[in-house]
Amino acid sequence: MPKQLVWFRNDLRTCDHTPLSEALLAAHKQNSDLVAAFIWSPAQLQQQGAGAPKLAAYQQALDALNEDLAALGVELQIITAPTWQQGVTDLIALCARLGVQDIYCHYEPGWDERLRDGQFHTQAPADLELHRSNDLYSAPPRQLLTQQGNFYKVFTPYKKNLLAQLLEGLVAPRPVPNNGFPALAVKPLALGERFIWSNPLQLPVLEQQAHERLDDFMAQMNDYRDLRDFPAQAGTSLLSTSLALGTLSSRQIIWTIAQHNGLNGDNTYLSEILWREFYKYLLAWQPELCLGQAFNKKWDHFPWRTDPVLLQRWQDGQTGVPIVDAAARQLNQTGWMHNRLRMVSAMYLVKILQVDWRQGEAWFARQLADFDFAANNGGWQWVASTGVDATPYFRIFNPHEQSRRFDPDGDFIRRYVPELAPLANKAIHQPTPELALQLGYPLPVADYKAARVDTLSKFKKLGQAYEQHN
Ligand SMILES: Cc1cc2nc3c(=O)[nH]c(=O)nc-3n(C[C@H](O)[C@H](O)[C@H](O)COP(=O)(O)OP(=O)(O)OC[C@H]3O[C@@H](n4cnc5c(N)ncnc54)[C@H](O)[C@@H]3O)c2cc1C
Incomplete structure (x- = not known):
């Protein structure tokens, strides 16, 4: 009868996994079995923002974890559930069926994750103990x-x-625990619908x-x-x-x-x-950061524009600003975007197109294989100046200058915006309207200079109003 259970979460590894090591030790001491479980709830992950690249990466990582655990003699049980709430109920039922008394897992700080663990504590019988390690x-x-x-x-x-x-x-x-349990035959995981992400950059997963x-x-x-x-x-x-x-x-x-x-x-x-x-x-x-709240309330009432067409142009890489469009297309084609471009692209959306940072945050979440709530939210709030230790509101990247500086020969633009490939290095960062029209490339969706002045004045007014009322 298994008495110990490792509850895998965002920690799909066998090396440097304290809960797994501790559970194995306990299993040895008590001469009991060990089982592993994972609550697979694509709907919950989608509700948190994740899209196909992240979900596909999850499935790949789970398949590999299944094999690695089988080699250690540990079976991975997948609990498929529409929500974590249901998943927790099912996990507790599984523990009752298997006679599990101790669950080992990592602590996770997000809002939903806390609710999930809180629900576990409310529902679980008194003799089912959750040991949470903090070495995230x-x-x-x-x-x-x-x-x-x-x-x-x-x-x-x-x-x-x-x-x-x-x-x-x-x-x-x-190290990967050496437990001496006999290896198990690998049983394929029942993960339901398979999400598609081709990983053209061959990101390690x-x-x-x-x-x-x-x-x-x-x-x-x-x-x-x-x-x-x-x-x-x-x-x-x-x-x-x-x-x-x-x-x-x-x-x-x-x-x-x-x-x-x-x-x-x-x-x-x-x-x-x-x-x-x-x-x-x-x-x-x-943890309220998970609820869409700005860290710095000072800028929370910025008059964001609601313009679905503009947002779509930015998402599709059709803004008429080559480096911003190359960045968007890299994201859409590969499930990853270079950090410099995450900053440039986000800054353009928030401070030039004046679209609410939360809309950009949601789009990145959906497209990124590496979507991580804390890093994504931190990055967006840094750019929007609403975050912790964020960039000051008056710092607005000029995307054309950024392009000249960080893609001097236009190699990156040529890779992702092939219609601009014939342009000379000097022209590629900001094609003239004539050249753009000739090459079938869109004209800029915004007048950068005028938009910058307008954004600065809106931030300034908001700051003054905030000082008066606080
Ligand atoms: C608007 C915006 C959104 C972002 N969204 C995410 C996201 O959803 N997931 C994510 O992992 N990163 C995010 N980042 C941070 C960063 O862009 C990526 O971590 C990085 O580009 C990943 O590539 P890399 O592994 O080659 O990074 P490297 O440059 O090799 O850095 C090594 C590691 O350090 C961490 N890291 C690097 N830069 C940052 C940073 N600025 N903030 C936090 N961690 C960092 C990452 O874990 C990264 O893998 C975001 C940044 C911005 C500006």
Whole structure:
């Protein structure tokens, strides 16, 4: 009879998985069996914003996890449910059927995730215990406070404190547990409808792919600072999908960086990993961010434009601004967008087209294989100036300048906006109306300069009104 159960969530790996290691240890001590479970609810994930690329990536990662667990002698049971609420009820029923007394899982900070765990506590019988490990984070959020005892709202001091803690006691990732259970035959998972995503960039999704990519990337980490802003170059790690699914843990990355370069606050790659943690840390303190709320209420009443046609043009890569359109088409074709372009594209939607950042956030969520609520919301609120440690409202990227700077030869634009390929490097960033018409490329949907002035004046007015009333 299995007595221990590992409840997998956004942690679809066997390496550095504390709940799995702890459950195996308990199973050995008590000479009992171990089973694993996952609540598969595409409808719930879609309601949270995810689209086909993320759902397909989930299915691929689950299939691989199923095989890896079978090799460890652990069966993965899929609980298919229309909602997590139903899934939790079914999980409790499964535990009753199998005689499970202890469930091991990771703590997750999001709003729905808290409701899910709260519901578990309400429904579960008293003798069914949930052991939650907190190592989604490299240091528990409650341990990272300002000198005044508040949570951090600025990244740099947060990072300093976190790094100091890591330097004091960096914990090595746990190896894949060696449990001595006989391997099981692999049974295919019943995951229902299969979602389609062709992954043309070959982003690492599975645990093994993520480990291989991480090792390869270490050889180019020193070039990251110089290359990471150029979308035509392969300068970034592409590990975001693995991190979003939890096929790779951030501790594994931090540990690997430490082995190669030590933990140094000047390491740009390490800083980006810590930005990711910062946004997750904020969710632990401010779960209301999941409800569409702006962190900084000052800009919450910006008079956003509601213009479905404009939004559609931006989504389709038909704004007439080449770098913005190339970015949108990269997203639509591959399920991923380069970080520099996420900023440029989001900034254009919010501060030039004056569309509510929440609409852009939802579109990215639906199209990205690496969709991660905390990082996506953090990124959008950074751009919109409503976020924690966000860019000031008056900082508005000029997309043409960004294009000249970060895609100087127009290689990236040519790749994704082939109709502009015949243009010379100088002309490709901002084609004249004559050239655009000749090549069948749309004219810009907005007058950049006028829109910028209008946005600045609206922000300024809003700021003044806010100061008067607060
Ligand atoms: C508007 C907007 C939306 C975004 N949405 C998401 C999202 O849904 N999911 C997501 O994982 N990232 C998101 N990001 C952050 C970042 O763009 C991606 O993590 C990065 O482009 C992924 O590519 P990479 O793995 O090659 O990154 P690398 O440059 O190799 O960085 C390594 C890792 O660090 C983390 N990271 C890097 N930059 C950031 C950042 N600015 N904020 C938080 N974490 C970061 C990611 O986990 C990334 O995989 C968003 C950024 C913006 C501006």
